[in-house]
């Protein structure tokens with residue numbers, strides 16, 4: 001791994017006192033519920049607050065969400081985070097799959113073009129010693145795995161991934177851990193120095209709850225809080241289509257991804273396929289043109305898929321539309337919330353010299369954390385970011401996610417020191433201060 005220049009802004013100059021273990025998590029999507037459960041396991045007294053009565057009613061509310069793997073032949077930061085994420089996720093969801101939520105049916109990814117084919121071969125070589133993680137599969141074995149005849153002659157197969165109903169996962173994470181869900185639409189957060197605690201207020205300015213620590217996990221709506229309004233988040237609409245299974249499509253055994261994705265039929269005999277990407281469109285109404293786009297994506301993914309799905313009438317199809325919360329570098333945001341004004345002043349010299357030697361640690365808001373920016377892969381990222389964040393809040397730098405631990409056992413030569421470095425790299429890659437520093441260095445802020 002290349003030696004990275006020091007990044008003092010990621011060190012906390014003003015660690016806050018912690019006297020009790022009360023945490024409020026704003027947002028009961030997959031980001032909020034996984035972090036709530038991770039904190040509960042560490043002995044925190046957690047309350048989740050959401051504007052809906054039930055968990056998983058917005059982006060995390062589709063009937064079938066896939067644990068989507070995005071690897072690369074290159075050993076860059078984004079694929080390294082993605083690798084850690086799918087390792088953690090495949091382990092994390094085991095109990096849900098075992099309890100009958102969704103299915104660990106494997107995920108088969110077919111290449112979209114020649115470049116992807118070349119990459120898949122390299123990925124197959126790179127992970128040749130880890131067939132339990134991913135395998136490049138060819139020819140007839142593709143049909144044996146997927147259950148239907150596909151035209152693709154090469155694919156990547158991830159045997160330990162699959163699909164889940166995200167809302168039920170969110171609800172179970174709270175129920176199984178006895179974490180209360182409070183219904184309130186939080187409008188602002190105010191810190192009281194004398195009480196060492198945050199007060200959360202609703203739209204009527206009524207106090208909803210006080211707690212020492214707060215995790216903001218409200219997806220794009222992190223933008224509405226003064227403390228996290230600086231985050232460069234985008235709201236990106238997407239629609240999925242639910243397709244009634246046909247005699248032939250019922251044979252689909254794995255999730256199949258390419259230009260789009262399709263799941264095996266669920267208990268209601270529907271496949272979920274999608275999804276569209278519409279920026280600057282802010283409606284959750286279903287659109288016929290998006291159903292058609294999803295069907296076209298299926299055909300573009302593989303002609304074999306189009307053949308088994310028949311010709312459904314798009315105007316009659318059910319589906320669901322909601323919003324992803326995306327970041328400019330496609331990585332989630334998980335960590336302590338910087339005092340943005342203080343950072344801009346402390347590191348102002350980066351505007352003139354991006355390589356200026358600075359030793360000052362960063363100033364952060366007391367016991368305030370954020371977990372958002374899950375983009376199109378919330379199910380894959382959330383177990384990892386939750387674990388990292390809970391470790392940071394609990395002041396632990398111990399085992400990351402058990403998926404990493406499992407990997408460590410598979411790779412006995414790997415040193416714990418390297419594991420710690422990897423963990424630090426993951427934290428920095430997803431750090432909430434990274435955008436402020438990046439923009440200072442580019443003299444854009």
Ligand SMILES: Cc1cc2nc3c(=O)[nH]c(=O)nc-3n(C[C@H](O)[C@H](O)[C@H](O)COP(=O)(O)OP(=O)(O)OC[C@H]3O[C@@H](n4cnc5c(N)ncnc54)[C@H](O)[C@@H]3O)c2cc1C
Nearest residue numbers: 027029030031051059060066186218221238374377378379
């Ligand atoms: C069409 C579509 C298909 C997708 N398919 C997949 C897939 O197959 N696999 C996958 O991994 N990902 C998929 N995604 C992405 C995935 O849905 C998201 O990454 C994930 O759900 C984000 O989780 P979250 O908890 O950050 O946000 P959300 O689930 O949106 O949760 C945020 C919560 O915060 C609450 N909230 C917001 N503001 C406030 C406030 N002020 N006060 C109180 N509560 C508040 C909201 O009510 C909401 O419950 C898809 C997304 C879309 C749109």
